[in-house]
Amino acid sequence: MHNLEKKPRIAVHKFSSCDGCQLAFLNLGGDLLELTRRVEIMHFLEAGLDAPEAEVDIAFVEGSLSTQDEIERIRKVRESSRYLITIGACATAGGLQALRNLDNQHEQWRDAIYAKPEFIKTLNHARPIADEVRVDFELWGCPINSRQLLAAINSLLFGVPPIDDRDKVCLECKRQQRVCVMVTEDKPCLGPVTRTGCGALCPSFGRDCYGCYGPADNPNTASLSKRFAGLGLLPQAIARRFLLINSAAPAFHDAGLIARSGVSGDDSDD
Amino acid sequence: METPGFLPMARLQTLIDTLIDDGFRCVAPQVRDGAILYDTLDKVKQLPKGVTQEQSNGRYRLHQTDSTRNFAWANGPQAIKPLTFAPREELWYSEVKSDGSLKFYQAPTETEPVAILGVRACDLAALALQDQHFQHSFPDPYYDARRKRLLLIAVHCTHPAETCFCASTGDGPEARSGYDLSLYETDLGYFVTAGSLAGEMLLHRLPLEAGDAALFAAARGETGAAADAQQRQLPEGDLQAMLFGNLNHPQWQAVAERCLSCGNCTQVCPTCFCHSENSVPSISGQSTAHERQWDSCFSPGHSYIHGITLRKDTASRYRQWLTHKFGSWHEQYGRSGCVGCGRCISWCPVGIDPTEELAVICKDSAGDSA
Numbered sequence: 001m002h003n004l005e006k007k008p009r010i011a012v013h014k015f016s017s018c019d020g021c022q023l024a025f026l027n028l029g030g031d032l033l034e035l036t037r038r039v040e041i042m043h044f045l046e047a048g049l050d051a052p053e054a055e056v057d058i059a060f061v062e063g064s065l066s067t068q069d070e071i072e073r074i075r076k077v078r079e080s081s082r083y084l085i086t087i088g089a090c091a092t093a094g095g096l097q098a099l100r101n102l103d104n105q106h107e108q109w110r111d112a113i114y115a116k117p118e119f120i121k122t123l124n125h126a127r128p129i130a131d132e133v134r135v136d137f138e139l140w141g142c143p144i145n146s147r148q149l150l151a152a153i154n155s156l157l158f159g160v161p162p163i164d165d166r167d168k169v170c171l172e173c174k175r176q177q178r179v180c181v182m183v184t185e186d187k188p189c190l191g192p193v194t195r196t197g198c199g200a201l202c203p204s205f206g207r208d209c210y211g212c213y214g215p216a217d218n219p220n221t222a223s224l225s226k227r228f229a230g231l232g233l234l235p236q237a238i239a240r241r242f243l244l245i246n247s248a249a250p251a252f253h254d255a256g257l258i259a260r261s262g263v264s265g266d267d268s269d270d
Numbered sequence: 271m272e273t274p275g276f277l278p279m280a281r282l283q284t285l286i287d288t289l290i291d292d293g294f295r296c297v298a299p300q301v302r303d304g305a306i307l308y309d310t311l312d313k314v315k316q317l318p319k320g321v322t323q324e325q326s327n328g329r330y331r332l333h334q335t336d337s338t339r340n341f342a343w344a345n346g347p348q349a350i351k352p353l354t355f356a357p358r359e360e361l362w363y364s365e366v367k368s369d370g371s372l373k374f375y376q377a378p379t380e381t382e383p384v385a386i387l388g389v390r391a392c393d394l395a396a397l398a399l400q401d402q403h404f405q406h407s408f409p410d411p412y413y414d415a416r417r418k419r420l421l422l423i424a425v426h427c428t429h430p431a432e433t434c435f436c437a438s439t440g441d442g443p444e445a446r447s448g449y450d451l452s453l454y455e456t457d458l459g460y461f462v463t464a465g466s467l468a469g470e471m472l473l474h475r476l477p478l479e480a481g482d483a484a485l486f487a488a489a490r491g492e493t494g495a496a497a498d499a500q501q502r503q504l505p506e507g508d509l510q511a512m513l514f515g516n517l518n519h520p521q522w523q524a525v526a527e528r529c530l531s532c533g534n535c536t537q538v539c540p541t542c543f544c545h546s547e548n549s550v551p552s553i554s555g556q557s558t559a560h561e562r563q564w565d566s567c568f569s570p571g572h573s574y575i576h577g578i579t580l581r582k583d584t585a586s587r588y589r590q591w592l593t594h595k596f597g598s599w600h601e602q603y604g605r606s607g608c609v610g611c612g613r614c615i616s617w618c619p620v621g622i623d624p625t626e627e628l629a630v631i632c633k634d635s636a637g638d639s640a
Contacts, residue, residue: 031553038555154551163548167569168530170619174537175357175564177307179347182619183330184304192532192619206303217570218584220530227328227620 008057008157011043013077015063015070016097016126020143021088022046022062028146035150038157057082058156060149064090064097064126071123071132078133085152086129089142093214094248096142097126101248128248137162140195142212142245148197165196166217169209173200181208188228188241193219193251214246221255235262273486275478278459279338283314284477285423286387292472294385294421297353299346304332306346308353308386317388318343325431325612327621341388341455344431347617349393349540353384354416355400358563361412361547365557377559379415387423389449391442392434392611394424396540398448402603403543412562421468424449425460428492430500433612435625437496438503441609444493454489461486502612502625504596505632509606512632513597517589521630526585528620533566535614535622536591541607546571567591592624592631 012022025032026047041047042054052073059081065071078084089095100106106124111117129135139148155162169191173180181187181203189208191200195216202209215221221242228238242256277285289296290312298311301318311317317340324331325344335342360377367373404413427436427443436442445452450469454461461481464470505512536542546565551558565572567590573580581587599607608624615623 028553034553038553150553151550154553154555157555158551167571168532170530170532170534171537171564171566171569174347174534177348177352177357179303179305179307180330180534180617180619183328183617189619192530192534218531218582220527220584223528223530223620 007038007040009040009042009054010058010060010153011052011054011056011077011081012041012046012060013043013052013062013073014045015061015074015091015129016066017063017088017090017095019046019062021091021139021141024087024144024146024149025060028150031146031150035153039153052077053080055080058153059084060087061085061091061129062087064094064128065132066097066122066126068121068123074129074132083136083156084129084133085137085139086135087139087144087149089140089212089214089245090126091129092138092140093246094126094128096245098248099243101125102243126248137164139197140214141197145198147199167196168192168216168219169194169196169198169200169203169213172196172198173203176200176204178203181206182227182231186231188231188233188238190224190241193221193224193255210244211242211252212245214249215251219251221251222258225255225259235259271490273481273483274454274461274463275473275476276459276481276485277453277462277476277478279457280459281477282340282460286312286314288472288475289385289387289421292383294383296385296387298387299341299343301332305330306332306343308346308348308350308388311387314340317341322429323431325433325616327433327615327623328618329621330616338457339455341425341427341453342429344427344429344434345390345392345611345613347538347613349538349611349613350386350389350397350420350422351400351540353386353420354397354413355404355543355545355564356412356416356562358561359412360559361562363557363559366555376411379412381415381419383419383421385421385423387425389422389424389445390427390611391424391445392427392436392609393540394422394445394448395436395439395441395609396611397422399541399603399605399607399609400543407602421472422449422451424452424465426452426454426493428455428496430496431612431616432501433615433623434500434610435502435504435612436610437498437500439606439608439610443496444490454486454493456485456489458485461489502615502623504606504608504610504625505628507632509628509632510597510600512635513593513628515635516631517593519631519634521627522585522589524630525588525622525627526583528622529568529584529588530620531568531584531587532619533568534617534619535624536566536568537564538613538617539595539607540609540611540613541595542566544572567594588627592627595624596628 043051086092152162182189187208190211191209195213239256239260242252320337323343404410424445449465464473595607
């Protein structure tokens with residue numbers, strides 16, 4: 001890890017996404033002003049800065065690769081950036097758009113949804129950024145939050161690699177002394193296989209985690225699926241738990257397909 | 271045992287009022303989000319009156335009954351641990367001074383006096399183990415300050431859960447030591463005994479009546495019955511020798527197929543003390559806080575050394591948890607690290623029961639170590 005220049009330059013690029021992760025910057029409020037004392041923001045369309053070609057020290061990339069144009073664009077971003085950090089589920093694992101990868105009916109969906117499908121130029125599969133270019137660090141989440149973002153920026157500004165926290169949501173849920181919704185209410189919580197970072201947000205409001213931070217270290221999706229079946233979930237319902245925000249992340253993808261095949265323990269059918 | 275003084279049910283509020291008058295924040299069990307949690311309380315009516323519970327592998331449910339009792343349940347997910355060993359706390363912070371030098375400060379520690387009403391025998395035993403770790407083996411000023419502010423009022427347990435096995439570990443259901451005051455609950459009120467000088471002084475200020483010997487005998491009998499009712503137990507014999515003699519037992523792999531490696535067992539365990547530390551720099555780059563948070567032997571960071579996570583798979587992590595808790599703990603602290611509260615069984619999302627795993631792993635060597 002190299003030390004960055006005196007006032008490092010950053011860019012925030014958007015690909016196929018809802019713009020929600022970029023809000024992690026804008027939601028910083030006063031801290032955003034503080035941040036601009038330490039870094040120079042070169043490109044950030046959502047904040048009104050338009051210089052996509054600028055050479056930067058850190059490029060934050062939101063969104064998946066969904067069009068041919070985006071594939072060309074990400075290569076240019078990579079070339080003009082010292083570090084490239086993906087922000088959010090779309091950039092890191094394909095996001096919701098990657099649901100279209102699952103049934104191989106890209107054209108049928110496109111034609112059914114859009115009034116003028118001939119203007120839509122999308123790839124059959126939505127892909128994570130790392131499929132195309134080297135990614136230096138990934139921030140998971142749908143959306144990411146300002147805490148994660150600041151931690152990553154701060155680490156880089158201090159010249160150390162950001163901490164890659166792959167612990168499960170459960171650890172944070174217990175630190176916050178939340179009552180387990182699976183044990184007390186039979187809710188099919190994905191916390192035991194999902195990466196921490198959200199602050200155990202859903203269980204804090206009495207609902208089950210739906211895995212928006214993607215797979216944690218060492219996720220035992222087979223055992224959790226079996227438990228969900230024990231709670232009364234049918235195979236299709238179990239599959240939908242895994243095939244949602246991060247359906248293209250390998251651990252969730254495989255678990256979803258296994259559940260969908262209805263035969264726990266078999267290899268996935270892809 | 272001489273018959274202790276009796277506090278009628280209707281006068282329990284006097285105890286709480288006395289504690290509050292003495293400057294304590296009174297913390298007691300209350301129903302929160304479908305479980306019994308410890309929280310600040312000032313009125314008796316906030317207690318879980320008539321609440322009973324049902325616990326089994328990976329399952330916890332509360333039920334309302336018309337019982338007049340406030341402590342007709344075994345335990346919730348918390349022990350005393352969050353009040354002494356905080357789930358997350360700042361240890362120190364540093365600032366860059368105008369001359370460019372760094373200045374370090376110790377973070378302030380909570381010292382507000384806290385009285386806990388309704389402590390269980392298992393949790394007192396666990397507290398004694400944490401005291402050994404944080405006050406003796408590795409003196410910790412943060413734990414020490416929180417620990418010294420506590421006044422502990424035990425209520426002997428008469429309603430063990432299906433998951434409880436404190437009788438087998440020798441830590442309950444009747445609390446034997448570690449409390450300032452103890453209560454034996456009956457339908458009509460409480461027999462009150464003191465376990466410390468502070469408890470003795472508090473006891474003398476309560477409006478106690480002369481206790482009825484037969485009623486007290488019945489009350490104590492209930493704790494005996496609570497022990498007899500427990501179904502689970504630890505294997506007999508030298509667990510340390512048996513566990514370390516079975517490091518390659520196929521059961522480690524078998525349990526790893528079910529284990530989620532989520533760490534819930536270690537987080538609800540009242541004796542687990544592992545933690546990680548990390549820096550939380552401010553956005554200005556001019557100051558940084560250093561935090562400590564609960565960690566678990568099931569996390570990848572727990573065995574991370576010099577770029578390598580030593581225990582990558584769940585089998586090795588589960589083995590670490592069991593061989594430490596029931597094995598090498600003996601060497602460190604002179605006893606097993608398990609107090610039989612059964613929380614690891616109830617709060618495991620997939621219902622793994624360490625007493626069953628131990629029974630399988632230790633079965634083959636039970637003869638050698640007897």
